[in-house]
Amino acid sequence: MGAERHFRKWCNAFILLEQRLNTMSVTKQTALFSLHQELGGKMVPFAGYDMPVQYPLGIMKEHLHTRAAAGLFDVSHMGQVELSGDKVEQKLEALLPADVQALKPGRIKYSFFTTEDGGVIDDLMITKDGEGKLFLVINAGCKEGDLAHMRKHLQDVEIVEHNDQGLIALQGPQASAVLSRFAPAAETQGFMSCIFADIDGVNCRVSRSGYSGEDGYEISIPNSDIDRISRLLLAETEVEAIGLGARDSLRLESGLCLYGHELDTETTPVEADIIWAIPKSRRATGGFPGAERILSEITDGPKRICVGIKPEGRAPMREGTALFSGDEQVGTITSGGFGPSAGHPVAMAIIRTDLKEIGTALEAEVRGKRLPCKVADLPFVKQNYYRKPK
Numbered sequence: 001m002g003a004e005r006h007f008r009k010w011c012n013a014f015i016l017l018e019q020r021l022n023t024m025s026v027t028k029q030t031a032l033f034s035l036h037q038e039l040g041g042k043m044v045p046f047a048g049y050d051m052p053v054q055y056p057l058g059i060m061k062e063h064l065h066t067r068a069a070a071g072l073f074d075v076s077h078m079g080q081v082e083l084s085g086d087k088v089e090q091k092l093e094a095l096l097p098a099d100v101q102a103l104k105p106g107r108i109k110y111s112f113f114t115t116e117d118g119g120v121i122d123d124l125m126i127t128k129d130g131e132g133k134l135f136l137v138i139n140a141g142c143k144e145g146d147l148a149h150m151r152k153h154l155q156d157v158e159i160v161e162h163n164d165q166g167l168i169a170l171q172g173p174q175a176s177a178v179l180s181r182f183a184p185a186a187e188t189q190g191f192m193s194c195i196f197a198d199i200d201g202v203n204c205r206v207s208r209s210g211y212s213g214e215d216g217y218e219i220s221i222p223n224s225d226i227d228r229i230s231r232l233l234l235a236e237t238e239v240e241a242i243g244l245g246a247r248d249s250l251r252l253e254s255g256l257c258l259y260g261h262e263l264d265t266e267t268t269p270v271e272a273d274i275i276w277a278i279p280k281s282r283r284a285t286g287g288f289p290g291a292e293r294i295l296s297e298i299t300d301g302p303k304r305i306c307v308g309i310k311p312e313g314r315a316p317m318r319e320g321t322a323l324f325s326g327d328e329q330v331g332t333i334t335s336g337g338f339g340p341s342a343g344h345p346v347a348m349a350i351i352r353t354d355l356k357e358i359g360t361a362l363e364a365e366v367r368g369k370r371l372p373c374k375v376a377d378l379p380f381v382k383q384n385y386y387r388k389p390k
Contacts (some may be wrong), residue, residue, distance in 0.1 A: 013044045031166045031223040032078035032230060039241050047140035048079040052243040056190065060243035063340045066212055066250060067381075070172035072233055072240035079143040080165050080220060080246035083134040083150070085139050085157040092126070092134060097282045098238065099268070103128040108209055110277050112269060113149060117325060118290030118297075120272065122146050123257070125209065135205070136192075137167070137218070139259050143292040152259045165205075166226035171216030171250075173384060174238040179206070179217055183230030183231065186217065191386045199229055208386060211247065213254025213379060215386045252341040253346055261319060261334045262348055270297035271350060275308040303357050308376035309333065309347040309364075316345040317373065323349055324363045324370065329331055330355055342380040351375070 028049045036043060041052030052074065053060035065071055083092065088360040089100040098111035105128050113121035122142035123347070127135040140147045143161075150159055170179055180183065180187035183197035186206055194207045205220035221229050233239050257263050262272050268290070269275055275298055286295060305314065311317050321333040331351030355362065358377050 009041065017161050025371060026078075026146075029141065030074055031226050032074045032076065032168075032261065035227055035230060036074065038305065039380035041241070044244075046244060047050050047077055049140065049381055051077060052200040052241070052244045053308070054243040055241050059243065059249065060340050062240065062242045062246035063249050065240045066172045066242055066246060067341050068173070068212065069238040069240070070170060070174040070178050070216075071212070071246070072230060072239050073169040073171065073247055074166075074230075075169050076166035076223075076226070077140040077324060078167055079136075079138040079146065080162040081136040081138060081150075082129075082155055082160045082162060082169060083136065083148070083154070084132055084160075086132065087251065088132055088134055088157050090156050091157055092283075093286065095279055097278045097288045097291070097294070098126060099279045099281045100128075100134070101125060102281070105130050106194050108194055108207055109218070110275070112193075112263070112274075113146065114269070114288060114290040115265050116289050117265075120259070120263045120267060120269060121149060121260055121265060123263055123274075125207070127207065129194075142259060143388070152187075162220075162221055164358055165220050166223050167220050168226065169210050169212075169216060169218045169219060169229055169231075170233060170239070171212040171242075172211045172238075175214070175216040178233060178236045178238055179219075181236070188388070190388055191215075199202075200232055202229060204229070211256060212250040213381065213383045213385075214250075215384055248335075249337055250339060252335050252348065253342055253380045255348070255380065256381055258335060259349075263352070267350065268294055268297055268302065269305075271302045271304050273305065304331065304350050305335070305353045306333075306348060306350055307356050308361070308378040308380060309336070309349045309373050309379075310370040310376035311345040311347065311364065312374065314345065315366065315371070317347050317366060317371070321374070322345075322365045323351060325352075325355060328360065339380050342383070345378045346376075347373075348378070 036052045040056045043050045044053045048167045093100045094112045109126045112123040125137040182199045189208045197206045202225045207218045210216040254387050316338050323331040331349050333349045336347035360375040
């Protein structure tokens with residue numbers, strides 16, 4: 001009961017925080033808005049959209065259900081953008097540290113737009129659809145800025161935002177079994193790959209990727225058909241509707257960065273500990289904004305770094321909580337809450353690099369009191385992405 005009480009408190013804090021962070025007036029609804037209402041979704045403003053933070057099942061049970069079976073998320077607020085034109089791969093490479101030209105058709109790459117000072121403008125997924133054509137998925141709160149950034153710098157590239165397409169995520173260990181009943185090719189589809197598949201007569205873009213730490217898919221569907229396809233999937237016994245609250249706790253347990261928390265224009269990819277996304281070829285050649293600082297930090301090490309934090313008590317340590325070593329503040333919690341699968345509070349933080357070793361004892365200042373915590377390994381729970389049998 002104590003764990004559930006702390007988790008409910010974290011859920012309430014999450015809802016209030018997201019409402020406070022999203023002060024823009026809500027003017028948009030996804031094509032699944034009526035379905036969310038019908039399912040009893042608790043709607044909150046998020047990145048300019050009215051989105052479900054939870055359903056009657058509750059955030060903790062939604063979280064655990066996704067880890068055990070399959071959860072369906074509405075992520076239609078994300079931006080879906082198509083780039084096309086001569087040398088589009090080469091031109092996009094000038095804005096980010098991915099080897100886009102080496103990307104094979106049907107493969108997906110995680111990357112990020114960077115500032116001239118090495119900070120992160122946004123993180124995104126890039127799919128190569130074919131020669132001269134790329135497909136990007138960008139963060140909801142960064143859409144307008146990302147589009148302006150690309151229009152400014154990608155000369156003679158056609159940039160089309162697909163507002164006529166919705167996006168759902170089917171995540172969890174039973175996601176493949178469910179989707180393959182309607183799209184058989186999805187069963188053996190590789191991780192970080194994209195195919196086009198017929199689902200009940202609708203041509204859908206199916207990416208084997210996601211944001212839960214589990215196996216799963218992100219499915220782009222025309223708005224005219226997304227309600228029907230979502231209901232089709234929800235009718236399967238393994239599938240439950242899942243809101244933004246569980247989406248956040250799932251990604252936090254899985255040690256996945258969130259823009260506006262671990263990532264922002266003041267934090268480099270090295271500080272965020274996501275340099276695995278910068279291939280050796282781009283480390284050798286540079287040629288992207290902020291390369292001088294980023295490559296220098298890769299070689300010499302950054303002054304601060306993103307780590308996992310495990311509070312020693314049962315109370316979660318929330319975003320913005322100051323971390324101390326002795327009398328000196330050495331970092332700040334960037335994301336924090338209770339991990340239902342981990343069974344204890346979990347957090348991520350940016351701290352001084354010399355304190356990054358697993359098990360390093362720190363203190364967090366919570367409501368004027370210093371509470372003990374330790375640097376922890378990430379992820380807090382095992383990631384279960386699909387790997388093809390050898």
